[in-house]
Amino acid sequence: MDEDMRERQGYRRGFLRGVLCAAFIVLAALLVYAAIRLGNGLSGGSASRAAEKKLDMLEALIDLYYLGEADEEDLVEGVYGGLVEGLGDPYSVYYTQEELDAMLETASGTYVGIGVTVTQDVETGQITLLNPTEGGPADLAGVKSEDILLEVDGEAVTGQDLNAVVSRIKGEEGTAVTLTVQRGASRLELEAVRATIETQTVSYEMLDGQIGYLYILEFDEVTTAQFTEALAALENEGMEKLIIDLRDNPGGNVQVVCDILDRILPEGLIVYTEDKYGEREEYWSDADNYLDCPLAVLINENSASASEIFAGAVKDYGAATLVGTRSYGKGVVQSILDLGDGTAVKLTVSKYYTPNGNNIDGVGIEPDVEVEIPEEAYLDYVITFEEDAQLQTAIELLSDAQ
Secondary structure, eight states, X not given: OOHHHHHHHHHHHHHHHHHHHHHHHHHHHHHHHHHHHHTSOOOHHHHHHHHHHHHHHHHHHHHHHOSSOOOHHHHHHHHHHHHHHTTOOTTOEEEOHHHHHHHHHHHHTEEEEOOOEEEEOTTTOOEEEEOOOTTSHHHHHTOOTTEEEEEETTEEOTTSOHHHHHHHHOOXXXXXXXXXXXXXXXXXXXXXXXXXXXXXXXXXXXXXGGEEEEEEOOBOTTHHHHHHHHHHHHHXXXXXXXXXXXXXXXXXXXXHHHHHHHTTSOSEEEEEEEETTOOEEEEEEOOTTOOOSOEEEEEOTTOOTHHHHHHHHXXXXXXXXXXXXXXXXXXXXXXXXXXXXXXXXXXXXEEEEOTTSOOOTTTOOOOSEEOOOOGGGGTTSOOOTTTOHHHHHHHHHHHHOO
16 A cells, blocks of 8 residues: 555544544533433443444444445534434434425425426436426426426436436526426427425315315415415305315424414414423414314324324314324424534424323324225326215215204
């Protein structure tokens, strides 16, 4: 081995050891703090030294035997991620700066892009554009649903990582991106100017019998305004009864779901949380805008978290009839904690309880009327209005309600 190679390996080892030692100094401090709080006699210093020694050994083995190239930054991020993963909590996550930015963008319900859904065939790698937002950049550029995406700014994308392709389509507001698409036998080049897009999380329609139907995809920052607008539109059309569909809704922002419930429930407690120290935070409805009409809420096994806050509250108040199948059972709340360098950690910090004091974590919420969708309805992957047994049951219940 020549001198240059020894120096480079020595530098890599020293760099990684320095970063990891710094991380474990912080870990040692946390362990000492925990030992003092718990009074269990745990020695943070000895635990840190043992961990540091083991990391040194792992680093040396990687240097000696690992066939590929080790990226120091990736290894360090892996240490941080592994520490949080060691909690064994599926909801606690370490975020790199890139992951944090993507997560916050999703939670906000807005992003800079062209307003189109991008999917990929896992076998062929072919990328297809779907559902361009009406009036959005893709729509204005002439993109049609089912267009096959061939190139982005002249670079072929078939078979490429889908997330990487999406990142290339996104960009700074006001800048242009050129999409080469295949539409039937035609090959087209379409230029779209990126803009801020608001995710549509609420959809609605009026059904027969003056029954309003309102679907909530998830509870993002934009959802409250969209819900308010949709409800007002249905009321203006003469809505007398309402179905709110929370099926497959994974949850979202606690404050958002409480703001929406404030529009529905009478005055009172909506939900409360308790942390590990017994600190309690309560969310209340002031009944300024109480929805006084027959209400049915659809839930299924994929209705989780904030959706269950919604379902639990309306059930405890007797404000709605729950129809469908037992919900997912996520009764815990997470907080995003900034680590000061562009990264963050999401930790489970409290449990939430329905107005009657029920925590449904691992249990879920039982519907008032349990209805399964028949398996044969899924055969063509599209459930029609008539095949949707849960929705049809809710319509029948409201049709009979006075």
